[in-house]
Amino acid sequence: xxxxxxxxxxxxxxxxxxxxxxxxxxxxxxxxxxxxxxxxxxxxxxxxxxxxxxxxxxxxxxxxxxxxxxxxxxxxxxxxxxxxxxxxxxxxxxxxxxxxxxxxxxxxxxxxxxxxxxxxxxxxxxxxxxxxxxxxxxxxxxxxxxxxxxxxxxxxxxxxxxxxxxxxxxxxxxxxxxxxxxxxxxxxxxxxxxxxxxxxxxxxxxxxxxxxxxxxxxxxxxxxxxxxxxxxxxxxxxxxxxxxxxxxxxxxxxxxxxxxxxxxxxxxxxxxxxxxxxxxxxxxxxxxxxxxxxxxxxxxxxxxxxxxxxxxxxxxxxxxxxxxxxxxxxxxxxxxxxxxxxxxxxxxxxxxxxxxxxxxxxxxxxxxxxxxxxxxxxxxxxxxxxxxxxxxxxxxxxxxxxxxxxxxxxxxxxxxxxxxxxxxxxxxxxxxxxxxxxxxxxxxxxxxxxxxxxxxxxxxxxxxxxxx
Ligand SMILES: Cc1cc2nc3c(=O)[nH]c(=O)nc-3n(C[C@H](O)[C@H](O)[C@H](O)COP(=O)(O)OP(=O)(O)OC[C@H]3O[C@@H](n4cnc5c(N)ncnc54)[C@H](O)[C@@H]3O)c2cc1C
Numbered sequence: 001x002x003x004x005x006x007x008x009x010x011x012x013x014x015x016x017x018x019x020x021x022x023x024x025x026x027x028x029x030x031x032x033x034x035x036x037x038x039x040x041x042x043x044x045x046x047x048x049x050x051x052x053x054x055x056x057x058x059x060x061x062x063x064x065x066x067x068x069x070x071x072x073x074x075x076x077x078x079x080x081x082x083x084x085x086x087x088x089x090x091x092x093x094x095x096x097x098x099x100x101x102x103x104x105x106x107x108x109x110x111x112x113x114x115x116x117x118x119x120x121x122x123x124x125x126x127x128x129x130x131x132x133x134x135x136x137x138x139x140x141x142x143x144x145x146x147x148x149x150x151x152x153x154x155x156x157x158x159x160x161x162x163x164x165x166x167x168x169x170x171x172x173x174x175x176x177x178x179x180x181x182x183x184x185x186x187x188x189x190x191x192x193x194x195x196x197x198x199x200x201x202x203x204x205x206x207x208x209x210x211x212x213x214x215x216x217x218x219x220x221x222x223x224x225x226x227x228x229x230x231x232x233x234x235x236x237x238x239x240x241x242x243x244x245x246x247x248x249x250x251x252x253x254x255x256x257x258x259x260x261x262x263x264x265x266x267x268x269x270x271x272x273x274x275x276x277x278x279x280x281x282x283x284x285x286x287x288x289x290x291x292x293x294x295x296x297x298x299x300x301x302x303x304x305x306x307x308x309x310x311x312x313x314x315x316x317x318x319x320x321x322x323x324x325x326x327x328x329x330x331x332x333x334x335x336x337x338x339x340x341x342x343x344x345x346x347x348x349x350x351x352x353x354x355x356x357x358x359x360x361x362x363x364x365x366x367x368x369x370x371x372x373x374x375x376x377x378x379x380x381x382x383x384x385x386x387x388x389x390x391x392x393x394x395x396x397x398x399x400x401x402x403x404x405x406x407x408x409x410x411x412x413x414x415x416x417x418x419x420x421x422x423x424x425x426x427x428x429x430x431x432x433x434x435x436x437x438x439x440x441x442x443x444x445x446x447x448x449x450x451x452x453x454x455x456x457x458x459x460x461x462x463x464x465x466x467x468x
Contacts, residue, residue: 027058061391148232
């Protein structure tokens with residue numbers, strides 16, 4: 001749809017500065033679009049997302065090794081890959097806003113996007129909001145969510161409750177197969193519940209499952225019910241061909257049943273296809289409104305890969321740049337130097353030991369600083385339980401480090417890798433990562449699970465600092 005390209009007077013009333021390009025979504029599509037737009041001196045603003053539609057960094061934050069992204073002959077951890085792509089986008093001048101986009105208005109120019117804290121005006125827009133994991137919607141699902149049921153084996157598989165126990169995965173595609181194989185590292189046996197007669201996964205992935213004697217595939221089976229009290233104890237499944245139901249005693253149930261495109265924001269504003277994905281002409285990023293482009297899984301019901309998402313992000317940025325310039329709408333920045341500074345390299349955070357321990361260091365890792373500070377420090381302690389493959393942990397750690405540094409050492413953080421320090425995780429009753437516990441003088445004051453707003457942690461720690 002071609003809206004008149006004349007600016008409304010909205011911005012004069014609100015004094016809003018209009019962005020050249022706003023990108024919504026921080027998966028491979030969004031960050032790649034940002035790299036291209038930033039290198040074209042458009043200084044794009046990228047809304048990373050926070051809770052709606054998945055975590056910052058997107059779906060690859062929930063996987064272990066990505067073995068098919070070009071440039072990594074030995075594979076790369078999903079969260080590490082996303083950290084690298086993000087660093088590249090930031091290095092070239094992308095501005096990041098760590099929030100969710102809550103509302104978009106596309107029937108006026110510039111376009112308006114509302115977030116939880118403000119309003120953004122932009123001449124062009126790239127929607128790269130990806131897709132979200134589906135749920136089954138069966139009874140008791142919400143009761144056991146986080147108490148045995150998870151949508152991310154990679155994030156939660158290593159929690160102590162699942163170790164050496166029987167586990168189940170629902171689904172028959174690549175994700176389900178990958179999760180089933182992954183879970184054999186932790187569980188004693190994995191049951192894969194597949195609705196149809198065969199696996200929909202790629203042949204190589206299906207072969208890995210079929211040849212693994214730690215996995216039993218239950219074809220033509222559906223999940224009927226979940227049993228347990230505090231924690232999941234068993235699932236009831238039914239074969240499609242017989243009326244009988246079967247109980248399998250599993251301590252963990254992992255959903256891998258596909259995704260739904262995150263299109264709530266543009267509902268009834270942009271044309272979508274029959275499956276609800278944003279409509280674009282094959283191989284092109286333009287949507288039904290000029291100046292609005294779509295990239296990645298949100299507009300791709302077929303390929304849905306990291307590299308295809310990145311490729312479409314590149315196309316969307318190049319198309320946006322061309323469109324802005326054709327319509328005299330771009331205000332490129334002038335760089336002081338042609339080469340931006342190199343991106344900072346994260347130091348590998350080894351466990352702190354007796355020699356490296358310092359009672360004033362804001363962030364330390366492992367059981368040694370935990371024991372020392374728990375018994376000896378009067379400061380609030382933020383104990384953060386993580387696991388190496390947990391994408392949300394990658395998102396959360398820099399947030400927490402920032403909170404602690406803003407508090408100038410009045411509170412301290414300790415990271416516990418639940419794989420390295422299993423005993424501690426078990427004693428603390430950790431059921432998934434990330435889990436964050438806030439202690440002062442050996443007393444537990446608060447516990448959070450998952451990624452939360454920075455302000456929530458800061459407020460709770462500040463309250464403890466102020467209390468006697
Ligand atoms: C378990 C698993 C394993 C996978 N393994 C591989 C693999 O090995 N190789 C491969 O190539 N692909 C793999 N994929 C597929 C790949 O992850 C996706 O194709 C790719 O991430 C899609 O990228 P995207 O940028 O389109 O969207 P996503 O990665 O889904 O990112 C979407 C982004 O949009 C943000 N967002 C959503 N709603 C809003 C909002 N309202 N406001 C602001 N932001 C919002 C989210 O926070 C997120 O940052 C895997 C997927 C899964 C689930």
